Amino acid sequence: MSGAEKVMLGLLADIHKATVKSGEIDADFVHKALFNNAEWAFSWELSGMVSDEDFPTPxxxxxxxxxxxxxxxxxxxxxxxxxxxxxxxxxxxxxxxxxxxxxxxxxxxxxxxxxxxxxxxxxxxxxxxxxxxxxxxxxxxxxxxxxxxxxxxxxxxxxxxxxxxxxxxxxx
CATH class of the missing domain: 1.10.3190.10 (yfbu gene product, domain 2)
Incomplete structure (x- = not known):
């Protein structure tokens, strides 16, 4: 994931957090995964939505x-x-x-x-x-x-x- 994509995903998570009161995606989790360079965690946490092919686990x-x-x-x-x-x-x-x-x-x-x-x-x-x-x-x-x-x-x-x-x- 490029730096620009990380920034966009972070901004989308901010928008989601500000506008959606409940949902399947935890915006704080998205921020933490991005901040820790742990995009692999998306496929672990959101396995029904994304796969290890999308975010490979090192x-x-x-x-x-x-x-x-x-x-x-x-x-x-x-x-x-x-x-x-x-x-x-x-x-x-x-x-x-x-x-x-x-x-x-x-x-x-x-x-x-x-x-x-x-x-x-x-x-x-x-x-x-x-x-x-x-x-x-x-x-x-x-x-x-x-x-x-x-x-x-x-x-x-x-x-x-x-x-x-x-x-x-x-x-x-």
Missing amino acids: DYVYETASILSAWRHIEASYKHLDDADKATVRDAIGSEPEFQGFDGNNETEHFSAALVMIQDLKRFDEFAGRSCNSHSPSLHRHRQVVERTKEKQDLRQGELLDKDDLIDILKR
Whole structure:
């Protein structure tokens, strides 16, 4: 989408917001997607109206979704452990397992995609309210976590992970 097209779409969203009190298209969402260079989000949010052909989803967005999904599974598994197993995991990895985000300065595409998915698309509600800025490079580690989590999920056929799985996935 060209810069001129973005300006026109933004202006149309402003007109829509000022004249239409309710409707299927959220003008604020349109503005946020344009501002964050996340036109791909249109095909995710408005799938009945536009397609991925109209606004293709970049590979980094799919990777971000995989990372968020892995961390969703890790955090959910940890929450279901008993207190003794939680303590074992904390002792082994040094803290509670929690998605810390991406480096907002150097991993900007993933950082921005995560914010759009969490805040605007409401796809990963459990991470809402977090800054998602790790303030240090984390993408390499996230990729390792995704691979290890996939391996464990395949073995467990999608069931929650146990303490040993969590330690194996997260121990550095």
